[in-house]
Amino acid sequence: MLERKRKKKIPEFCIEFGKHIRELRKKGNLSIEEIAFKAGIDAQNLRKYELGKQEMKISMLKRIADAFGISPSQLIDF
Numbered sequence: 001m002l003e004r005k006r007k008k009k010i011p012e013f014c015i016e017f018g019k020h021i022r023e024l025r026k027k028g029n030l031s032i033e034e035i036a037f038k039a040g041i042d043a044q045n046l047r048k049y050e051l052g053k054q055e056m057k058i059s060m061l062k063r064i065a066d067a068f069g070i071s072p073s074q075l076i077d078f
Contacts, residue, residue, distance in 0.1 A: 015052030020078040022050045024068055038067035 025035055032050070036043040040063060048054035049064075056064075058072075065075040 010052055010055060014049075014055050016078070017056070017076065018050045018052040021046075021064065021075075024075075025050075028068070035064065035067045039063040 025032070032046050033043045036046045039046070039060075041060065045054065046064070049056050049060075061072050061075060065072040068075065
């Protein structure tokens, strides 16, 4: 019998954090591709973070903060 993959429920924090990243990006007039390039990640993954569809590892948070030119603590201060 085939097993169905269960969708992992993403915490509300991830959804709000994704919105915050998007707001920062929009305020800076930056595209997803620009931030993804600066962070050295795939634009599709960044989009998933912004939409709150994927949890982010601490190492990724640091890379995205660096791409914005801010500290990780500034990135999560929303």
